[in-house]
Amino acid sequence: MPAPAADARPIGVFDSGIGGLTVVAALMRRLPGESILYLGDTARLPYGSKSAQTVARYARKNIDFLLGRGVKAVIIACNTASALAGAELDGPVPVWGVVDPGAEAALQSSPGRRIGVIATESTIRSGAYVRAIHRLDPDAEVIARACPLFVPLVEEGWGDDPVTELVARRYLEPLLASGIDSLVLGCTHYPVLVPVLRRITGEEVVIVDSAETMARKAARELEAAGLLADGETAEHHFCVTDASDGFRRLALELLPGLGDRMRLEWVEV
Amino acid sequence: MPAPAADARPIGVFDSGIGGLTVVAALMRRLPGESILYLGDTARLPYGSKSAQTVARYARKNIDFLLGRGVKAVIIACNTASALAGAELDGPVPVWGVVDPGAEAALQSSPGRRIGVIATESTIRSGAYVRAIHRLDPDAEVIARACPLFVPLVEEGWGDDPVTELVARRYLEPLLASGIDSLVLGCTHYPVLVPVLRRITGEEVVIVDSAETMARKAARELEAAGLLADGETAEHHFCVTDASDGFRRLALELLPGLGDRMRLEWVEV
Numbered sequence: 001m002p003a004p005a006a007d008a009r010p011i012g013v014f015d016s017g018i019g020g021l022t023v024v025a026a027l028m029r030r031l032p033g034e035s036i037l038y039l040g041d042t043a044r045l046p047y048g049s050k051s052a053q054t055v056a057r058y059a060r061k062n063i064d065f066l067l068g069r070g071v072k073a074v075i076i077a078c079n080t081a082s083a084l085a086g087a088e089l090d091g092p093v094p095v096w097g098v099v100d101p102g103a104e105a106a107l108q109s110s111p112g113r114r115i116g117v118i119a120t121e122s123t124i125r126s127g128a129y130v131r132a133i134h135r136l137d138p139d140a141e142v143i144a145r146a147c148p149l150f151v152p153l154v155e156e157g158w159g160d161d162p163v164t165e166l167v168a169r170r171y172l173e174p175l176l177a178s179g180i181d182s183l184v185l186g187c188t189h190y191p192v193l194v195p196v197l198r199r200i201t202g203e204e205v206v207i208v209d210s211a212e213t214m215a216r217k218a219a220r221e222l223e224a225a226g227l228l229a230d231g232e233t234a235e236h237h238f239c240v241t242d243a244s245d246g247f248r249r250l251a252l253e254l255l256p257g258l259g260d261r262m263r264l265e266w267v268e269v
Numbered sequence: 270m271p272a273p274a275a276d277a278r279p280i281g282v283f284d285s286g287i288g289g290l291t292v293v294a295a296l297m298r299r300l301p302g303e304s305i306l307y308l309g310d311t312a313r314l315p316y317g318s319k320s321a322q323t324v325a326r327y328a329r330k331n332i333d334f335l336l337g338r339g340v341k342a343v344i345i346a347c348n349t350a351s352a353l354a355g356a357e358l359d360g361p362v363p364v365w366g367v368v369d370p371g372a373e374a375a376l377q378s379s380p381g382r383r384i385g386v387i388a389t390e391s392t393i394r395s396g397a398y399v400r401a402i403h404r405l406d407p408d409a410e411v412i413a414r415a416c417p418l419f420v421p422l423v424e425e426g427w428g429d430d431p432v433t434e435l436v437a438r439r440y441l442e443p444l445l446a447s448g449i450d451s452l453v454l455g456c457t458h459y460p461v462l463v464p465v466l467r468r469i470t471g472e473e474v475v476i477v478d479s480a481e482t483m484a485r486k487a488a489r490e491l492e493a494a495g496l497l498a499d500g501e502t503a504e505h506h507f508c509v510t511d512a513s514d515g516f517r518r519l520a521l522e523l524l525p526g527l528g529d530r531m532r533l534e535w536v537e538v
Contacts, residue, residue: 043323044313049424054312054511152421155318163439166432242323 006230010035010237011218012071014062017045018247019151019188020077021254023098024236026215027075028255031222033231037071041269043241046151047080048120048187055122056085065239065269067091072227075218079186079210080120083128094221101217102184102210103132109206110182113140116175116205119186121146129186143178147171151189155246159192165199172200182206239267275499279304279506280487281340283331286314287516288420288457289346290523292367293505295484296344297524300491302500306340310538312511315420316349317389317456324391325354334508334538336360341496344487348455348479349389352397363490370486371453371479372401378475379451382409385444385474388455390415398455412447416440420458424515428461434468441469451475508536 011027013020017040024036039062041047047055059081066074074095076082082097089095106115106129117129124146133140150171153164175183183205185191191209198207222228236258240247243266252258280296282289286309293305308331310316316324328350335343343364345351351366358364375384375398386398393415402409419440422433444452452474454460460478467476491497505527509516512535521527 043319045318049314049513049515050312051512148425149418149421152418156417163432163435166435170432243320244318246318 007072007227008035008229008233009070009072010037010235011222012037012039012066012069012074013077014039014041014066014074015078015188016040016047016080017042018155018250018254021251022188022191022211023075023077023214025254026211027218028257030215030219031228033229033234035229035233035235036237037066037069038236038238039066039267039269040238040240040247042244042247046120047078048122048151049148050122052084052122052126055081056088059085059089061269063089063091063095065267067093073218073222075214077188077211077214079188080122083119083123083126086128094225096214096217096221098188098210098214099128099132101213102186102208103129103136105208105213106133106182106184107136107140109208110140112179112181113137114178114180115140115142116178116180116183117142117144117186118147118150118171118175118183118190119144120151121148123186129184143175143180145171145175150193151187154189154192160195164193165196168193168196168200172197176201180205182208184208185210236261237263237265239265241267241269276341276496277304277498277502278339278341279306279504280491281306281308281335281338281343282346283308283310283335283343284347284457285309285316285349286311287424287519287523290520291457291460291480292344292346292483294523295480296487297526299484299488300497302498302503304498304502304504305506306335306338307505307507308334308536308538309507309509309516311509311513311516315389316347317391317420318417319391321353321391321395324350325357328354328358330538332358332360332364334536336362342487342491344483346457346480346483348392348457352388352392352395355397363494365483365486365490367457367479367483368397368401370482371455371477372398372405374477374482375402375451375453376405376409378477379409381448381450382406383447383449384409384411385447385449385452386411386413386455387416387419387440387444387452387459388413389420390417392455398453412444412449414440414444419462420456423458423461429464433462434465437462437465437469441466445470449474451477453477454479505530506532506534508534510536510538
């Protein structure tokens, strides 16, 4: 009997910039044999302050680019794009957004059914997390808060800094006052902030990382669909729409195992 | 003898988003009879973290849009675009950037020839202010500092806030330690930060507002070229490339005299 055919095509992952690399890091930990083709739309970042129509247009272009390069599945590793455009986006291969697995994990971590969600302005305004959580449990209470300064603070390299802690205290105050028992990081930049957030929330609040939950879902779905690779030829390729100096540096910080295997290409999408 | 022909065509002004409205406010104060056509490229903001090639491409599109609408001059009301693309941009009408008038005003305000410049990352990296100041006075000392968090802080509405003061103290510390006697606000968002900056610099440092110096130059050049309007038909028109909720609110805050005359249009550029 022949061995089951392994699917060596890469998993396509896109984000507005670097945030989605936290999803790539989680994918690499969970699926070390898979090739990844990453697209960071650095020429048009950030998405988090833009309208649904505009973000949907950008997301469509990104997906078409990845499909053109022959990916076997697409991960929308950007909460804003998942929230604003996820439902409208599909293709000849599976397309997964980060919101649904995040909502599911939040409910699993919240015995009191009081869930805090922090994200960009556009993600919060879209109401996508509230809807996704309520589809699973209409009685859960969701307290959502836009945190527009978190992405620039992470990109400034001040992820663990007294300024960031001051900003985070102000953002989280109403959530903690509402007695949340789980906190969804509804933006793929936010895992960098966990040490600061942990000091503010204390140990009782479970922090749900949407990058990690997305990787878990991808592993599950690829296996179910018989789309896993055999791990012999894993190659990682990174594309950006603007040549940003910071991208390589941050990529190597977030993906320390990558080292020399970091292939970076500037593309127009 | 007939009266000299008045030129009723609008002045075109563009910026990556709302920052250029500080230039519009200064223009309206100085040239109340002029019509203004403003373009905020809100679909692609911010420019301040992007590469020279990408910003130049966006700036070219913006200028062509304004020319297509029949403006008599174009003001690049964005320091990043002026710094990265200013020299390459021209057209059948005058095109003015904010960097040169800012550099000139900085030298006029700095008897000690020690000038601080604060701006976005891309503007600082371009070295445009240092070059523009050194063209006028090769012996001037210029201490430049990128302040990537200032724009997001202004857009969060925290222009005068303890968090912003903490951030500003950290950014300005090396400039003040160098003994600057003038400080160029090399980003059109920054005038909003003057109260905070003033508390940190004290009264001895002259703060040079590039929006104000740009309006002064435009008035001078339009008059010299015989391009002033007669003031009978001043109309203001605002275009944005993304429909942002915040734009109208911030526009009315920065241009309180506008009120009902605010005409806002969503365009693809």
